[in-house]
Amino acid sequence: xxxLKLKGEKKRRVSDATDICLRRLxxxxxxxxxxxxxxxxxxxxxxxxxxxxxxxxxxRVSEVLRxxxxxxxxxxxxxxxxxxxxxxxxxEIVPIGF
Amino acid sequence: MANINTSKVQNVYQLxxxxxxxxxxxxxxxxxxxxxxxxxxxxxxxxAYLRWKTACxxxxxxxxxxxxxxxxxxxxxxxxxxxxxxxxxxxxxxxPTGYNEFHTVREFEFIELVSDRYxxxxxxxxxxxxxxxxxxxxxxxxxxxxxxxxxxDFRPCLQFAVAAFLWRDTDDENWFDMLANFNVPPEALPxxxxxxxxxxILDAGRDNPxxxxxxxxxxxxxxxxxxxxxxxxxxxxxxxxxxxxxxxxKLKAEYEAxxxxxxxMESIDASIxxxxxxxxxxxxxxxxxxxxxxxxRRKKVADRADKDRGLLINILTETExxxxxxxxx
Numbered sequence: 001x002x003x004l005k006l007k008g009e010k011k012r013r014v015s016d017a018t019d020i021c022l023r024r025l026x027x028x029x030x031x032x033x034x035x036x037x038x039x040x041x042x043x044x045x046x047x048x049x050x051x052x053x054x055x056x057x058x059x060r061v062s063e064v065l066r067x068x069x070x071x072x073x074x075x076x077x078x079x080x081x082x083x084x085x086x087x088x089x090x091x092e093i094v095p096i097g098f
Numbered sequence: 099m100a101n102i103n104t105s106k107v108q109n110v111y112q113l114x115x116x117x118x119x120x121x122x123x124x125x126x127x128x129x130x131x132x133x134x135x136x137x138x139x140x141x142x143x144x145x146a147y148l149r150w151k152t153a154c155x156x157x158x159x160x161x162x163x164x165x166x167x168x169x170x171x172x173x174x175x176x177x178x179x180x181x182x183x184x185x186x187x188x189x190x191x192x193x194p195t196g197y198n199e200f201h202t203v204r205e206f207e208f209i210e211l212v213s214d215r216y217x218x219x220x221x222x223x224x225x226x227x228x229x230x231x232x233x234x235x236x237x238x239x240x241x242x243x244x245x246x247x248x249x250x251d252f253r254p255c256l257q258f259a260v261a262a263f264l265w266r267d268t269d270d271e272n273w274f275d276m277l278a279n280f281n282v283p284p285e286a287l288p289x290x291x292x293x294x295x296x297x298x299i300l301d302a303g304r305d306n307p308x309x310x311x312x313x314x315x316x317x318x319x320x321x322x323x324x325x326x327x328x329x330x331x332x333x334x335x336x337x338x339x340x341x342x343x344x345x346x347x348k349l350k351a352e353y354e355a356x357x358x359x360x361x362x363m364e365s366i367d368a369s370i371x372x373x374x375x376x377x378x379x380x381x382x383x384x385x386x387x388x389x390x391x392x393x394x395r396r397k398k399v400a401d402r403a404d405k406d407r408g409l410l411i412n413i414l415t416e417t418e419x420x421x422x423x424x425x426x427x
Contacts, residue, residue: 032157038117039160041124042167043150050120053171055179055343057114061168064113065161072157 024071035068169229170205172341177208179343184211198226216346217327217353232338233345237330238356239321244333249276255366258378259319262290263385280374287375288382299388307365312384314362325352328359 024031038061053061113121154163178185184207191203201209206225213219220234240247242264249257249272261276262268268290277284295316303309317323321331326349330336339345369377383391 034113034121035157035160035164037121037124038113039154039163041117041120042164043147043154044124044127045120050123051116052174052178053114053116053168055172055175057116058168058172058175060112060114061117061164065164068157069161 024067028071028075031064031068031071035065166229169231169341170202173205173208176341176343176346177204177211180346181208181211181215200227200229201225212346216350233341233349235326235330235339235349237327237332239318239328239331241331241333242319244331250279253363253367254280254370254374255315255363256319258370258381259315262378262382263295263316264319266290266293277378280370280378282375282378287378288386290382291386295385296388300384303389306390308380308390309384311362311365312381314359315366315381316385318359318363323359325355325359327353327356 154160188204188207190207194200194202198206209219209225213221218236220236222236223230223234240252242260249261252260257276257279261270261273265272267273268284274284277287300309300313304313314323318328321329323329326337326339339349366377366381369380380391383389
């Protein structure tokens with residue numbers, strides 16, 4: 001009985017993780033644009049007049065960046081795996097924008 | 099459960115309010131147009147923007163740019179938190195100078211404040227050529243193993259301790275030269291007969307100021323104090339300290355503790371100036387046994403007391419020979 005319960009929990013955890021990955025992937029363009037927008041906003045801001053980030057804000061932005069970097073790595077790996085399976089892709093000349 | 103996961107996913111990419119406000123302001127600026135400025139100024143701004151845009155055209159590059167700006171913001175946030183009054187008064191610019199493209203004038207102000215009020219930041223590194231991800235501290239000790247130095251340039255206690263306990267070569271020319279400088283004949287000193295001092299005994303006697311100052315001296319020459327400013331050497335991998343309030347406070351406390359070690363060395367130097375031979379013997383005794391030369395010291399005190407009083411007569415030896423009870427006046 002316990003074994004079955006554990007198995008069920010594990011299955012749910014796996015499905016939750018997949019769900020998170022899929023949702024992240026679905027939101028990827030939005031997140032990427034957000035990163036570009038933030039980079040440009042930081043470049044364009046007016047030195048003294050702008051609102052400053054607190055240490056907590058900095059940590060939160062850093063966390064977003066870390067997550068994005070992880071996603072990029074994951075996508076790169078998926079692309080490389082796909083290229084290997086398909087066999088005809090030349091990864092070094094495909095302009096994937098990474 | 100599903101709801102919690104969904105909110106987690108949404109929160110993962112949620113930028114803080116201030117960052118979202120920055121983005122919104124930038125969008126508004128774009129819609130309304132830059133405005134103001136002459137044609138040449140606008141043109142220069144545009145070319146600078148295009149140059150930045152080409153250097154920031156992939157997601158990885160954009161992340162790198164944001165990270166570098168966050169480091170700048172971190173300095174400002176630390177400045178505001180640690181020196182709020184100075185931050186309010188400050189009129190320093192938020193732009194890098196022509197001389198230094200890596201730090202803004204305001205950042206430099208913060209760096210100087212840390213150097214003045216917390217601990218000295220490394221001065222020989224070129225701040226105009228590099229941005230330090232970690233706090234570059236300036237060690238107060240010497241690299242006894244790798245640095246090129248003359249023994250006689252050190253303070254007296256270090257001259258003796260390095261020669262006696264670090265190099266431990268008492269047949270060496272340096273040893274004889276060093277002792278000659280203090281007018282101490284080498285044969286007047288006991289042999290140094292251990293490779294390391296008995297730390298357990300010494301630690302037990304740490305309450306005694308003379309043991310304490312000896313331990314400070316030994317820990318200093320062996321870079322074994324636990325204090326970053328004393329233990330760090332350039333010939334070993336340097337420990338990295340992040341720019342956080344906790345680290346800055348910790349390093350400040352450690353820098354303040356450095357003075358205890360220097361006070362101990364000053365005390366030993368003063369003793370050497372008064373009586374070099376006696377002090378060197380004391381240090382060797384502590385190294386060999388972990389204890390101060392107690393018996394000799396007690397005898398000295400007793401002798402002095404006899405002399406002062408002039409009344410104490412001990413006839414112990416005589417009575418012992420006769421087998422009678424000792425009479426003491």
